[in-house]
Amino acid sequence: MNTILLNLRAIRGRAYPRVIGLMREPSWIFWETVLPVLSIAAFIYVYRSLNAPAMYEGFVVLGGVMTTYWLNVLWSMAAQLYWEKETANLQLYLAAPMSKMSILAGMAIGAIVSTTLRACTILIIGIFIFHVNFVVTSPLLLILVFISTLVALYGMGMLFASLFLMWGREAWYLNNLLQEPVYFLSGQYFPVKALGAVIASAASIIPLTLGLDAMRQILFPESASWGFLSPWIELLILVLLGVFFIICAKYALDKVEYLGKVKGTLTMRWQ
């Protein structure tokens, strides 16, 4: 069996439930689009009451769109392998011949596809309700930044998936702990430059930070003075972050699998 073909099929297999899940559970339309829009609306009305420039409303909509991916990374990537262990899928994945990275990649690709649909819905609702105007100055750069942000973000999710598997139930607490601070540090609703160079630099380890900053500069040219770094430099860092997280995820997964085989912690106790 050709290894590449095997792993491509495995990626397709694992991505499938994520994509098809959208069609099977339409309740997501309410929970995962209407509720984030409410949160966006709150920030927009605050900016309006302060007579802030119109582009701030665009910052918020863009931040809201990218929040969808962050929540997805936390709850559908980071916590996923732990959940798979609880349902006994994990041991079947481990005993199967494909690379375990294919499972993570399948999870990530399926999640990106399904979340993009949600994100687009939020974007359309945001544009329609709040009349936000985007001016795409460089479509190519925008696409490259967007893709690099997602690769780096889901690469981080793949790494978290392995680590959270090792930490078990504590991972849930960690998820809750990470959720809000990341909203703040990545500048979901305001330019990250406002946090100062030191904090903004430290926060750049979160791919959302640089991704959002670069996309804002591309979509709202008048906000260039609020940009933390040049979009091209941010793109380069995002690519490096993506490679770094994916390599770390592979290493962490191998390590967790080995430790699990030694300690017997990868399968359910009752099985």
Next chain:
Amino acid sequence: MHVDAIECIKLTRTFKSKKKIVRALDNVNLRVSRGELFGLLGPNGAGKTTLIKILTTLLLPTSGRAYVYGYDVEKDFKKIRPIINMVSGGETSGYGLLTVFENLWMFSQFYGMPNKVATETINKLLARLHIEHLSSRKVRALSTGERQKLNIIRGFMTAPKIVFLDEPTLGLDVETARLIRKFVREWLREDKERTVLLTTHYMMEADELCDRIAIIDQGKIIALGTPDELKKMVKTDVSLEMEIFPAIKLDWIKSIEGIAGFTASESNGKTNLKLVTVDDSVGGEVVSNIYKHGGKILALHKREPTLEDVFLKLTGRGLE
């Protein structure tokens, strides 16, 4: 060179808990030939599942070696994984929002099965296990028996050389369990190279299905042979089953000489006693003692020896 399907040499596995070290497998030596349906019979906690986990590359041995088709489970796990598959009883794998077919297709992709082959194989197996009408039903809507049939198909559809079945009929109704046993037997018969390692604590299942059986208790293999060879071990013994009313305590039974082993359970105010004795006279002594302790015997049967009697004789305890 002929290679056994499974070989274990002084296989030992320990687990550390907070206060003690549990020896789940203790110097297990085992050979399973290709084409064999080999059974591991033992009570819960005997080490059966631990052995399966080691052989399916999910767990490392603490010491000793284990080989699957000549491949070392520790070093060659990547060569073992394409040729094996496993099914556990009460398994809840897959995704509830997918249909039966979709779940099976998804797992087929992890073994690199081309779409056409996967579809044909899945449809064929769905029909063989009489659940073709459930193909487009969501998995979360399946009954326990239907779910286990799905698990069985998942385990066999990838054309493995060895299938590990860990208590595959656990908690199933008689009809479903029978169908699964029939399927396993037929699957083996279709190709002489196919091997099944089955763990169970149902003696009847082991007796009916297996070519050879290893009886395992507290991590050690205490007997190994064909079902007939094992039962010969208790051929000269007497297997008795009694129903006693009212339920009485049977602590005194241990002090009677000639009792090879016994189990007692209470239900509806009655005690059901199963015992293996070395000769008929011992049974008489037990009966008189029951009356002495205020019990009456409602029924008494002398039985043909079973694998449970072998276990009783070897360990002094029952399988449950």
